[in-house]
Amino acid sequence: MSGKSFKSPVYHVIGVPVEKVVANTYNPNKVAPPEMKLLYDSIKEDGYTMPIVCYYAKSRDVYVIVDGFHRYQIMLNYPDIYERENGILPVSVIDKPLSKRMASTIRHNRARGSHxxxxxxxxxxxxxxxxxxxxxxxxxxxxxxxxxxxxxxxxxxxxxxxxTEFGEAWKPADEEQEEASKEETAGNGEIPK
Missing domain, CATH: 1.10.10 (Arc Repressor Mutant, subunit A)
Incomplete structure (x- = not known):
């Protein structure tokens, strides 16, 4: 992609009713209650400063979250935020197949926190x-x-x-080899194991 023909999705942020936004089924990122409260405080004080990244599922007419699930949850869980924002979330849309959306979710999350x-x-x-x-x-x-x-x-x-290629694991020696090993060890002054 050359710099002239590619335009980042963030330059095309749209307002989407929160009811048309749905969570994905695979997000491994968890946010503890204190951090969720901090996220609420941040959105309350500064507004939404980052869009929710979504994939538009045309067949269902919904926006599936790729990144921003917790920002989405804030609107669902806090009536004051919902009312102030008129139930509209800022959404940046990407158009990628499922495996690449999963990869995008992981990259976004790994850049920020734990899973x-x-x-x-x-x-x-x-x-x-x-x-x-x-x-x-x-x-x-x-x-x-x-x-x-x-x-x-x-x-x-x-x-x-x-x-996955596996190396050779320990293999038990046959009884003759084991006995010979014990005799050799005993003959050189070491205590047999």
């Missing part, structure tokens, strides 16, 4: 189920391979390990 590990594991599982490789996840979600492996382990699904 719920179980939800992150579910995202890794969903991305693998739709055919995304560990390399794709690493590149698009900014994760190291060992982090992806840990998240896969949490789900416990063997299918997630299809792209």
């Amino acid at each position: 719920d590990v179980d939800l992150m594991s579910n995202i890794i599982r969903e991305l693998h189920e739709i055919g995304r490789s560990d390399a794709w996840i690493s590149k698009h979600l900014g994760m190291e391979k060992d982090e992806i492996l840990r998240l896969k382990q949490i789900t416990g699904l063997a299918a997630l390990f299809r792209d």
